[in-house]
Amino acid sequence: xxxxxxxxxxxVSAQKGEYLLDVARKAGFEIPSLCHHEAVRPIGSCRxxxxxxxxxxxxxxxxxxxxxxxxxxxVTTDSELIHKMRAVNxxxxxxxxxxxxRVRDLAARYGVSRPRFAPVDDNWLPNCILxxxxxxxxxxxxxxxxxxxxxxxxxxIGLPFNRPAESCVGCGACYSVCPTECILMKETRTNRTIxxxxxxxxxxxxxxxxxxxxxxxDFAIKNQxxxxxxxxxxxxxKQAAASKRFASVAW
Numbered sequence: 160x161x162x163x164x165x166x167x168x169x170x171v172s173a174q175k176g177e178y179l180l181d182v183a184r185k186a187g188f189e190i191p192s193l194c195h196h197e198a199v200r201p202i203g204s205c206r207x208x209x210x211x212x213x214x215x216x217x218x219x220x221x222x223x224x225x226x227x228x229x230x231x232x233x234v235t236t237d238s239e240l241i242h243k244m245r246a247v248n249x250x251x252x253x254x255x256x257x258x259x260x261r262v263r264d265l266a267a268r269y270g271v272s273r274p275r276f277a278p279v280d281d282n283w284l285p286n287c288i289l290x291x292x293x294x295x296x297x298x299x300x301x302x303x304x305x306x307x308x309x310x311x312x313x314x315x316i317g318l319p320f321n322r323p324a325e326s327c328v329g330c331g332a333c334y335s336v337c338p339t340e341c342i343l344m345k346e347t348r349t350n351r352t353i354x355x356x357x358x359x360x361x362x363x364x365x366x367x368x369x370x371x372x373x374x375x376x377d378f379a380i381k382n383q384x385x386x387x388x389x390x391x392x393x394x395x396x397k398q399a400a401a402s403k404r405f406a407s408v409a410w
Contacts, residue, residue, distance in 0.1 A: 166234045173228045180208050180223040188236050190223055191245070191265055193252070193338045194290035199299045201225040204290045206248045207265065211235040220244065242269060250274040256286040259339035283315040286341040291316065293333035293342060301382065302326045304354070305333060318354060328375040329358030363393040
C-alpha cells in the first residue's frame with residue numbers, strides 16, 4: 160500500500176516501511192549523510208541527514224535515515240535551523256576526522272572551515288567518525304569480524320577481543336563503505352592485508368589478475384551454493400568469454 164507524504168511541498172509516494180532518506184533521494188531531493196548505506200540497517204549516527212517533519216500537527220527535527228515514513232507527514236529538507244544544526248554536527252565530526260576529505264568538503268558546504276572544537280587526540284583509528292558502517296556491512300555480509308568497543312567517549316571501532324577475527328575473509332567491504340577512508344588496506348597482485356591479516360588472492364585463470372581472496376571464495380561458494388569454478392575468471396575475462404560465445408552463436 161502506498162504512503163502519501165509531502166517533501167518540500169511536493170507530494171511523494173512511498174512504500175510502507177521505507178525510510179525517509181531513501182524516499183527523498185529517490186524523489187530527487189538531496190539530503191547529505193555520512194553513515195548511511197541502503198544495504199544495511201540505519202542508526203542515525205552522523206546526524207547530518209537531519210530534516211524537519213510535521214506529523215500530527217507537531218514539528219520535530221529528526222534524522223531521516225532511520226525515520227519510517229508515515230501517511231500525511233510534511234517534510235522540509237533544508238531550512239535555517241536544519242542548516243545550523245548540520246553545521247554544528249559537522250564541526251563535531253571534523254574534530255574527530257580532520258583529515259577526512261569527504262567530511263571537510265561537506266563541512267565547507269555548510270560554512271565550516273575551522274571547527275570550534277579541539278581535535279580528538281586519542282582517536283584509536285585516526286579519522287574514524289564512529290558511523291559503524293564497517294561493522295554493519297561486515298555483519299550484513301555474514302562475518303561479524305568487526306565490533307564497537309567501549310562506551311561513551313571511550314567508544315571505538317575494532318576487532319572483537321582486540322585480536323584478528325577468524326571470521327574475517329578479507330573481502331574489503333568495510334574498506335569500500337568507509338566514508339572517511341580511515342581503514343587501512345594494502346594490496347599486491349597476490350594478496351591483501353587488512354585488520355592485521357594477510358589474505359592470498361585467487362588469480363584469474365585467463366589473465367592472472369586477482370579475483371577474490373581465497374578465504375572469501377570458499378565462504379561464498381559454501382554459503383551461496385555457487386559452482387566450484389565460479390571465481391576462476393575475473394569479470395573482464397568472463398565478459399570476454401561471454402562475448403565470444405555470443406558471437407559464435409550469432410554466426
